[in-house]
Amino acid sequence: MEFNEDTMKKVLAFAGSTSSTSINKQLATFAAENLAEVAFDVIDLRDFDMPIYSSDEEKENGTPENAVKLASLLDEYDGYILSLAEHNGSYAAAFKNIFDWSSRIEKKVFRNKPLLLMAASPGGRGGQNVLNGAKAYFPFMGAASVTAFSFPNFYDNFKEGKIVDEELLEQLKTAVQEFEEKV
Secondary structure, eight states, X not given: OOXXXXXXXXXXXXXXXXXXXXHHHHHHHHHHHTOSSOEEEEXXXXXXXXXXXXXXXXXXXXXXXXXXXXXXXXXXXXXXXXXXOXXXXXXXXXXXXXXXXXXXXXXXXXXTEEEEEEEEOSXXXXXXXXXXXXXXXXXXXXXXXXXXXXXXXXXXHEETTEEOOXXXXXXXXXXXXXXXXXX
Protein backbone atom coordinates (compact mmCIF):
# COMPACT_ATOMS: atom_id res chain seq x y z
CA MET A 1 0.00 0.00 0.00
CA GLU A 2 1.29 3.44 -0.92
CA PHE A 3 0.89 6.33 1.50
CA ASN A 4 0.75 10.05 0.85
CA GLU A 5 2.95 11.49 3.59
CA ASP A 6 1.25 14.89 3.37
CA THR A 7 -2.18 13.53 4.35
CA MET A 8 -1.19 10.47 6.32
CA LYS A 9 -2.05 10.36 10.00
CA LYS A 10 0.92 10.21 12.36
CA VAL A 11 1.31 9.07 15.94
CA LEU A 12 4.07 9.62 18.44
CA ALA A 13 5.28 6.62 20.43
CA PHE A 14 7.29 6.85 23.64
CA ALA A 15 7.81 5.30 27.05
CA GLY A 16 7.09 6.92 30.40
CA SER A 17 10.66 6.09 31.34
CA THR A 18 14.16 7.49 30.98
CA SER A 19 15.93 4.15 31.27
CA SER A 20 18.35 3.45 28.42
CA THR A 21 17.14 -0.17 28.47
CA SER A 22 13.45 0.63 28.95
CA ILE A 23 11.18 -2.36 28.42
CA ASN A 24 8.35 0.11 27.96
CA LYS A 25 10.14 1.86 25.10
CA GLN A 26 10.62 -1.55 23.50
CA LEU A 27 6.89 -2.26 23.85
CA ALA A 28 5.85 1.19 22.56
CA THR A 29 8.11 0.78 19.54
CA PHE A 30 6.77 -2.71 18.82
CA ALA A 31 3.18 -1.49 19.10
CA ALA A 32 3.91 1.36 16.67
CA GLU A 33 5.48 -1.10 14.23
CA ASN A 34 2.13 -2.92 14.19
CA LEU A 35 0.20 0.09 12.90
CA ALA A 36 -1.24 -0.72 9.48
CA GLU A 37 -2.04 2.66 7.92
CA VAL A 38 -0.67 5.26 10.29
CA ALA A 39 2.88 6.60 10.27
CA PHE A 40 4.80 6.93 13.53
CA ASP A 41 7.83 8.41 15.19
CA VAL A 42 9.45 7.15 18.40
CA ILE A 43 11.07 9.52 20.87
CA ASP A 44 13.13 8.98 23.99
CA LEU A 45 12.28 11.06 27.06
CA ARG A 46 16.00 11.15 27.90
CA ASP A 47 16.21 13.78 25.14
CA PHE A 48 13.94 16.08 27.18
CA ASP A 49 15.84 16.59 30.43
CA MET A 50 14.18 19.14 32.71
CA PRO A 51 14.63 20.47 36.23
CA ILE A 52 12.24 19.18 38.89
CA TYR A 53 8.97 21.06 38.53
CA SER A 54 7.97 23.54 41.21
CA SER A 55 6.14 26.85 41.08
CA ASP A 56 9.30 28.49 42.44
CA GLU A 57 11.41 26.97 39.64
CA GLU A 58 8.88 28.13 37.06
CA LYS A 59 8.69 31.66 38.53
CA GLU A 60 12.48 32.04 38.80
CA ASN A 61 13.58 30.42 35.54
CA GLY A 62 10.51 30.15 33.35
CA THR A 63 9.54 27.11 31.34
CA PRO A 64 12.47 24.88 30.36
CA GLU A 65 13.39 24.87 26.69
CA ASN A 66 12.92 21.08 26.54
CA ALA A 67 9.36 21.40 27.88
CA VAL A 68 8.55 23.86 25.11
CA LYS A 69 10.23 21.56 22.58
CA LEU A 70 8.18 18.57 23.74
CA ALA A 71 4.93 20.54 23.80
CA SER A 72 5.56 21.71 20.26
CA LEU A 73 6.26 18.13 19.20
CA LEU A 74 3.02 16.87 20.77
CA ASP A 75 1.11 19.39 18.63
CA GLU A 76 2.31 17.66 15.44
CA TYR A 77 0.64 14.26 15.95
CA ASP A 78 -2.82 12.75 15.55
CA GLY A 79 -2.48 10.36 18.51
CA TYR A 80 -0.01 8.86 20.94
CA ILE A 81 1.31 5.48 21.99
CA LEU A 82 2.58 5.62 25.56
CA SER A 83 3.90 2.71 27.60
CA LEU A 84 4.34 3.59 31.25
CA ALA A 85 7.01 2.27 33.56
CA GLU A 86 5.67 1.45 37.01
CA HIS A 87 7.79 2.55 39.96
CA ASN A 88 6.35 1.65 43.35
CA GLY A 89 2.87 1.40 41.85
CA SER A 90 2.91 4.78 40.10
CA TYR A 91 4.56 6.76 37.30
CA ALA A 92 8.32 6.92 37.02
CA ALA A 93 9.51 10.18 38.60
CA ALA A 94 11.07 11.44 35.36
CA PHE A 95 7.84 10.90 33.42
CA LYS A 96 5.76 12.61 36.10
CA ASN A 97 8.11 15.60 36.03
CA ILE A 98 7.99 15.90 32.24
CA PHE A 99 4.21 15.45 32.34
CA ASP A 100 3.90 18.21 34.97
CA TRP A 101 5.98 20.67 32.93
CA SER A 102 4.03 19.79 29.77
CA SER A 103 0.73 20.49 31.51
CA ARG A 104 1.95 24.00 32.38
CA ILE A 105 2.23 24.74 28.66
CA GLU A 106 -0.96 22.96 27.59
CA LYS A 107 -3.33 21.58 30.24
CA LYS A 108 -4.68 19.04 27.75
CA VAL A 109 -1.31 17.33 27.36
CA PHE A 110 -2.79 14.76 24.98
CA ARG A 111 -4.40 17.48 22.82
CA ASN A 112 -7.85 15.81 22.77
CA LYS A 113 -6.42 13.02 20.64
CA PRO A 114 -6.52 9.21 21.00
CA LEU A 115 -4.07 7.41 23.26
CA LEU A 116 -2.88 3.82 23.21
CA LEU A 117 -1.87 3.45 26.84
CA MET A 118 0.26 0.50 27.88
CA ALA A 119 2.40 -0.71 30.73
CA ALA A 120 4.97 -3.48 30.76
CA SER A 121 6.64 -5.04 33.75
CA PRO A 122 8.93 -7.95 34.53
CA GLY A 123 6.28 -9.23 36.97
CA GLY A 124 2.96 -10.92 36.47
CA ARG A 125 0.73 -7.85 36.96
CA GLY A 126 1.95 -5.99 33.89
CA GLY A 127 2.06 -2.57 35.49
CA GLN A 128 -1.64 -2.69 36.42
CA ASN A 129 -1.37 -0.07 39.17
CA VAL A 130 0.12 2.65 36.99
CA LEU A 131 -2.08 1.63 34.06
CA ASN A 132 -5.29 1.86 36.07
CA GLY A 133 -4.34 5.22 37.54
CA ALA A 134 -3.45 6.63 34.13
CA LYS A 135 -6.63 5.26 32.49
CA ALA A 136 -8.69 7.13 35.08
CA TYR A 137 -6.67 10.36 34.95
CA PHE A 138 -5.48 10.87 31.37
CA PRO A 139 -8.93 11.69 29.91
CA PHE A 140 -8.84 14.79 32.13
CA MET A 141 -5.49 15.60 30.55
CA GLY A 142 -6.83 15.53 27.01
CA ALA A 143 -6.81 11.86 26.03
CA ALA A 144 -9.88 11.81 23.76
CA SER A 145 -10.02 8.04 24.04
CA VAL A 146 -7.87 5.53 25.90
CA THR A 147 -7.18 2.06 24.57
CA ALA A 148 -5.27 0.11 27.21
CA PHE A 149 -2.93 -2.89 27.13
CA SER A 150 -1.08 -4.51 30.01
CA PHE A 151 2.02 -6.60 29.28
CA PRO A 152 3.16 -8.92 32.10
CA ASN A 153 6.33 -11.00 32.48
CA PHE A 154 8.20 -8.95 29.90
CA TYR A 155 11.38 -11.00 29.80
CA ASP A 156 9.46 -14.25 29.27
CA ASN A 157 7.06 -12.83 26.67
CA PHE A 158 9.23 -10.46 24.60
CA LYS A 159 12.24 -11.75 22.68
CA GLU A 160 14.31 -10.29 19.84
CA GLY A 161 12.14 -7.19 19.53
CA LYS A 162 8.74 -8.86 19.46
CA ILE A 163 6.03 -10.49 21.56
CA VAL A 164 6.45 -14.26 21.53
CA ASP A 165 3.36 -15.22 23.53
CA GLU A 166 0.62 -15.70 20.90
CA GLU A 167 -2.28 -14.71 23.16
CA LEU A 168 -0.57 -11.49 24.29
CA LEU A 169 0.41 -10.74 20.69
CA GLU A 170 -3.23 -11.02 19.60
CA GLN A 171 -4.33 -8.80 22.49
CA LEU A 172 -1.78 -6.17 21.47
CA LYS A 173 -2.78 -6.34 17.80
CA THR A 174 -6.43 -5.87 18.79
CA ALA A 175 -5.53 -2.86 20.97
CA VAL A 176 -3.41 -1.34 18.18
CA GLN A 177 -6.23 -1.81 15.67
CA GLU A 178 -8.80 -0.22 18.03
CA PHE A 179 -6.46 2.71 18.62
CA GLU A 180 -5.69 3.12 14.92
CA GLU A 181 -9.41 3.29 14.09
CA LYS A 182 -9.73 6.24 16.49
CA VAL A 183 -6.76 8.11 15.01
